[in-house]
Amino acid sequence: MTDAELDAYFRRIGYSGGGAPTLETLQDLHRRHAESIPFENLNPLLGRPVRLDFASLQEKLVREGRGGYCYEQNLLFQHVLKSLGYRVTGLSAGVVWNRPPEEMTPRTHVLLQVDLEDGPWLADVGFGGQTLTGPIRLEADVEQETPHEPYRLVRCDESDEFELQAEIRGTWRPLYRFDLRPQRLVDYEVGNWYVSTHPSSGFVIGLMASRAPTGCRYTLFNNSLAVHPLGGESERRTLGTAVELREALTDVLGITLPNGPGMNPLLERIAAADPPPR
Structure with missing residues (x-):
């Protein structure tokens, strides 16, 4: 990344700290990224490609004010961390969130191993409604x-x-299971193509968006908007019109919606559907 590209990313997440590759910098960047760049899958729903090259990631998530899912979020974060001098390795995981424990799942989730002086850490800014808002030490059986x-x-x-x-x-x-085998961009390209185009993929079937500001989490699944305050009771609301959906995506989730003729019909279709089961 050039200095200008890095500065644009810092403005996007509201970061004004130093660039030393320390744990403190990693923690601050991780938190601000999760607060500022929402998780969303509008491109697959609109039949648009999800590109993983750096220029496309920077254009969509930084300049256009959009969000993305794990491939986009964590690959952009990897570029940022490497530009700052961190040692970063891309990993992959099989998602088990809300699934039977015996179910075999493909490795279609991206996460990052960040090696610091005190050992390896796990970073992940792209797991949707339950994404990490700070890195954790890559150490088993320790509550963090x-x-x-x-x-x-x-x-x-x-x-x-x-x-x-x-x-x-x-x-x-x-949430998910993973090992420490390094992944290449070509490995991610295959998984990304599958989740963004396969007719049975959840990213093609339903609308998903989330963001994790300080003190709560916002999640949107189709036309059901939930607010999960930390330590409090969740509140859910069904969005029955395209206008309400648009307002939730822009004002609550913080997404600058893409232009094009398909956006309004998509919102109208989702708003008219039965709300998902709780």
Whole structure:
């Protein structure tokens, strides 16, 4: 990244600190990224490509005020961290969130290993409504605080995999499983093509958007908007019109919506559907 590109990213997330590759810088960038750049899957829903080259990531997530999903979010974050001098390795995971424990899932989630002087850390700014808002140490069986919920890593039985879990309302919930094999961009391109185009992919079927500002999380699934305050009861509201959906996406989630003839019909279709089950 050039200095101008890095400065544009810093403005996007409201960062004005130093650029030394320290834990403190990583924590601040991680939190501000999750607060400022929303998770969203509008491109797959609109039949538009999801490109992973740096120029496309910078244009969409930084200059256009859009968001993206894990491939876009974490690959952009990887470019930023490497530009600052961090040692970063891309990894992949199979998502087990809200799935039966015995179900086999493909490795279609991107996460990052960041090696600091005191050892490796896990960074992930792209897991949607339950994304990390701060890095955690890559160490098993230790409860670790973040700006939002506590997280922990556990070793999977008889394997070299870790499982990331979050404590949600007093219960530890599994999110995804991964190992430490480095991934190449070509590996990500294959997974990205699958999740953004396959007719059974959740990213093609339904609208998903989220953001994690200080003190709460906002999540939108189709026409159901939820506000999850930390330590409080969640509030949910069904958005019954395209106008309400547009306002939620722009004013609550912070997304600058893409131009084009397909946007209004998409919002009208989603608003008219039955709300998803809770």
